[in-house]
């Protein structure tokens with residue numbers, strides 16, 4: 001298994017090295033966003049307005065964290081199911097330079113096409129490992145839509161967040177390949 | 186007639202909400218360990234290892250194992266010789282859920298279906314009450330995540346579909362769900378009853394300990410066959426490909442109308458949470 005240490009923002013050269021099944025330990029700034037935040041961001045893009053975050057080269061983590069206990073940076077923070085963001089992701093990739101998404105579960109064809117055409121990747125984080133993944137988050141700050149509670153946009157600084165490349169810029173899909181290998185008819 | 190105090194229920198429910206989210210059942214942990222031993226895929230093994238570690242952190246540090254602390258699904262078995270002082274039982278349960286989700290720093294995930302505005306306190310819970318003989322009160326809190334719940338389905342099959350038709354519907358549902366519900370999953374199945382009872386049977390099946398077969402021999406055989414065929418799908422831990430797609434399958438049955446053959450599948454993730462208390 002190939003392991004890459006990467007720091008955001010991601011460059012096209014970083015992405016060119018990534019193949020499905022590779023492990024990535026990601027560090028740097030990562031933004032959080034899920035259903036409600038995506039709707040607002042894409043509404044802004046469609047209206048030609050500025051976004052509250054600069055996504056150029058950046059990565060969005062689909063997560064709605066649990067509240068932090070006193071002394072914690074953030075509560076448990078594992079990925080949410082990504083297909084609910086499929087309606088919005090292509091716009092952010094095509095028009096705002098989004099280079100990476102972190103979530104769990106399959107993406108639709110439009111997202112996969114946008115990833116190949118505009119060079120972006122989809123990383124899987126382990127669904128349900130929220131307590132473990134939160135340990136990699138070194139700081140967290142709400143930077144937009146605080147009224148959305150767990151769905152607010154947060155700026156996280158992560159260190160060695162363990163990820164797997166699910167979709168690369170070459171059109172590969174680990175979910176499809178992995179299942180093919182182990183399926184018994 | 187026995188009398189039970191409102192506040193006793195509030196405190197018990199609050200505790201169950203927290204324990205449920207912090208402390209993964211030993212049956213699930215054992216199943217994850219067994220899965221780790223048998224899983225053939227290296228990435229699959231790695232995921233199972235992460236999940237075991239994750240459960241340890243949650244238990245030791247008293248933090249939720251998953252950020253989705255779920256809808257609070259509450260099953261109540263109330264003895265008919267029992268009465269409550271100080272208020273209405275559903276209010277006590279609701280207050281307990283509010284208290285548990287606040288004090289446990291658990292994520293609040295309930296919202297208005299149209300405006301999507303969060304209710305802010307994870308209320309209201311979903312309460313299923315059954316009146317039973319005796320004077321005890323059994324309360325089970327089963328926090329249920331949205332990701333796996335969304336992959337659930339019900340079918341009103343024609344009786345001619347037979348048991349094989351029911352099995353195919355269930356397996357196909359799991360196949361379509363793929364990596365979405367955080368495999369390894371636990372599959373709850375309801376067979377029979379009517380539309381709403383069938384769905385409830387599937388939910389109740391998720392309360393059974395993993396690895397504990399149905400006491401009905403034919404049903405236990407169905408469970409075994411389903412588990413084997415689901416694991417043959419190759420989805421594996423995290424959906425990355427592998428042998429351990431499901432940790433367990435539990436089927437609950439009930440008689441149905443001569444014209445009907447309802448089948449419901451309620452998918453749970455490995456964060457298969459439920460805690461009970463008898464007051």
Ligand code: SF4
Nearest residue numbers: 128251330332367454
């Ligand atoms: S499906 Fe279960 S483990 Fe996965 S994110 Fe939802 S609650 Fe957590």
